[in-house]
Amino acid sequence: MTVPSDPPLPNSKKTVQLGHGSGGILMHRLLEQLILPALDNEALRQGHDSAVLKLPGEPNARLAFTTDSYVVKPRFFPGGDIGTLAVNGTVNDLAMAGARPLWLSAGLILEEGLPMDELERVLASVKKAAAAAGVDVVTGDTKVVDRGHGDGLYINTSGIGIIEYDLAISPQSIQPGDVILLSGDIGSHGICILAEREKLDFETTIKSDTAALHRSVLAMIEAGLPLHCLRDLTRGGLASALKELTLASKLSAEIRECDIPVELQVKGACELLGLDPLYVANEGRMIVILPKDAVKPALEILSKFPDTAHSRAIGAIGAGNSGQVALKSTLGTLRVVEMLPGEQLPRIC
């Protein structure tokens, strides 16, 4: 995947910026120009949320393997906490490869002075979310850093899943004419975190959408639906996810604003704060890209699961205009959707 008109590689005088972690252009440049070349190998180059791996000597076993660190601030928010995110986020990364999530690891980096009862609460959330998702945290590690050199608690979860079906779910499988489904309303997680962090008062509390999506995905796969690509919408939101997928597949996408649900409160907060909900982070939403004739059965299946009950088709994949994402506004005009240059909301997951 390449981002257009890259500037020269950062040199020794350059430093890491907050925007390097936010799912936008800066982050993609860091990945493309420094991290991927440094660690170069085929699995990493797949550009997917999980690596898909063949187990030597076991020709039928394909594994998905993924990792994510969670640094969300604040640690506790309406609808969940850093522990909930750490489980659901990694479960979702496995699900996006079509894998059945099996095992998680938990690597804790604790700051000296963290109240022990906060750690207890976070671990209880990890346990609860893991039980709900049907996975076990099977291995762990605890490090402590001195006061002032951390931020209370960071969690890394890595995950292993098994791929039991012969589908190539990846950006490279996307075809012109494919339909894009969105699994629910967007922007709640990002606005929830922002409201909590900045102590903004809204009429009702905006809750994070954090959820594990693997059951919806596996139900579609088990029904034999030919899924082409899946992507959960996290940092950078719906816009960045679509931009990444069109760049990777060298195709284009057109989405319709009127079909993209945004809760009234979230929309109001975005207008107030000058944010575009297309770029706001989610933690329990995904897009599903699949052939047109699979749309109806897919929506039927998705409607049966609470976290994907409000799924709908929001647009389609087009040939040509490699990497372009266009939004058809409610007024009927077309707007080109770009990747976010820098930082909209830091540390939302």
Add this chain to the structure above:
Amino acid sequence: MTVPSDPPLPNSKKTVQLGHGSGGILMHRLLEQLILPALDNEALRQGHDSAVLKLPGEPNARLAFTTDSYVVKPRFFPGGDIGTLAVNGTVNDLAMAGARPLWLSAGLILEEGLPMDELERVLASVKKAAAAAGVDVVTGDTKVVDRGHGDGLYINTSGIGIIEYDLAISPQSIQPGDVILLSGDIGSHGICILAEREKLDFETTIKSDTAALHRSVLAMIEAGLPLHCLRDLTRGGLASALKELTLASKLSAEIRECDIPVELQVKGACELLGLDPLYVANEGRMIVILPKDAVKPALEILSKFPDTAHSRAIGAIGAGNSGQVALKSTLGTLRVVEMLPGEQLPRIC
């Protein structure tokens, strides 16, 4: 595993201390009283460096899965850097389960302001160490935290290995009469980090012992040696590792001071600083516990690999005195080795 005479569970007024991350009693209490009960499951209760997992539907495939976060300070030191440790440490955790390391993940937590060329150097070390160990970093994640809320760079690596032999390598397999082999001299890593951090000048530079040990381990397994248990000596050093294993196996151990190599410079530094080399961290050393009649062939194999060339028998496992480790001093006296109560050297890995 239990640590004797535990005080009551930390309550809400208690906070995380540096010692909770150092491999001693505090860390074991945190694990036993808070983390393990919170996440309770069978794999986690194995108390091993890696979880050993059976892949559903693939009866012959056993996987090892492990995770470690690296927060070493300073990031660069003689003999390696945080990237070298992050690869070798996780490779070793897999090797200690008798697994062939296959894949690693890398989760980076970067602090805003980290010089880009430092990130580049660390990634080059990750690549170099991974290539040397024959593993690939197949999946990754990058998060950025704001200035003052991190410490430049933390790395989590998780690892997957495959267990190709039918050996139960675990504390539960240790038998009375088993011999304890040590793979080389102890204490170099901890003293190297301390010297670098505190700008201590020694006559010659003390280098970290960081090394990947899987080839030595796999060669012993392939030769059919009935290994009972393996443990790499990291935080808490040789003393803590033996203490953990005797507690888990409900047996005792006696080791001979005269057979435990400590480099002259390391010994001098320990005396100067009031440290006991038995508790100083290593990053490329392990103990091998195996039946007496396997000792000779094991030492022959270990001698062929540069990083384990100086392996030797240092003691034996005894029945009774559950959990006790005794050190026979050079003067012939017996000293009971306890687990370190708190913190000797923070952030050495």
